[in-house]
Amino acid sequence: MKYRTLYICTALLGFGLVVSCTPIVEEMTEVEKRAADPRNKTHMVGDKASGYVYMTSQTRDMQDDDIANPAFTWIDLAEEKWSKVEGKAGKSCASCHQDVNKAMKGVANKYPQYDPESKKLIALQVKINRERTKRMGAKPWKWESDQMLGMAALVKLQSRGMPVNVKIDGPAKPFFEKGKEFYNQRRGLLDMACANCHVDNAGNMARSNVLSQGMINGFPVYRLKWQKPGSVHRRFIGCNKQVRATPYKRGSEEYTNLELFLMWRASGLNWETPAVRN
């Protein structure tokens, strides 16, 4: 039994027998239990919990200390890139945006965003590559490259501590709805939807893993299993394959819509990029 249980036993002395032993279960929800840990306070809001609260204390220590957090190796590289001139236009990010701390504050909440040009949602990575190709005349970066992971993390880092708050109305609405549908659709030979694990069973053990709510407020995350940072689309691929379903490509429409839905799900939680996960 995973809850604290109080046993009230009534012994009838005359017979020397325990006649009734009634367990009174003090139902503490998983979220209430985690909320009791002071370290988790800023990582929870209402019934929402960041993946942070499901991690071991060593993993949380790594996330809490920017020196110990390995993701900063990639972020430091991106900081150099920020002011490095590249491409035909002879410009760097800094040529247009100056200080990354000021210019990119709050930007994590703006993507995925409706793009009138393609009439679809675009993720932050797509926007970064547009800046590189269109404004700088430089080569685009691959989705899961060290440069892209570092730059996406550097941009999102500037929103750390701000609540997740994404726009899902207006032209973004139909894409949001598709993302929601994806989240609730069963798939693969194991026939499971994202919601089966991350809504219905968050806090439960799946053999050796604690299932989290699958929140994305810390992405790109440094994952110990990967030994490097990874994008949220990489995580989607992993979760799809886990149920023996054919994954989509990183940057696909499907995953971008799903990302918007998951940002909405994380509304109110603080941005934690770069988070550390097992």
Next chain:
Amino acid sequence: MSLRIPSHILSALIATGFVLSMSSTAAWSADIDLAKMKVEDGLPKSLTGKPGDAKKGRSAAINRKKGNCLACHAMPVPEQADHGDIGPDLDGVASRLTAAEIRLRIVDPKAVNEDTIMPSFYRTARFHRVQKKWQGKTIISAQEVEDITAYLLTLKDKN
């Protein structure tokens, strides 16, 4: 929600060949659409016509590439460290369910509860985007269904 068929009616149906038509042959097709058949009392016949081997069933239930039942259920398997708690503890399951009920719950638990997270271990149809290497396959074989059923039938309440 449960459309339980009383057992005397079920035997009558079997006698009239109603249920027999889908369970008489030794070789079952994994494509049988159980959800449509409302066989909620269970699958009384062995899928292979052969009895299951409880010892083999125990290891197939543990094996991560086969049943991986421990992902979701606790079982009396002390040598394995991590047992999931998504589904009920299977210790004592044989005191709650019959062989027919257990077999159905392994073959296609959605025939009992369409919202369950538990995978259908012996079904090939009605899936979405199954990875190529798994297309047309079942998670475990018919004999493994029988072996695991035989193993679960050994899990009776001790008191």
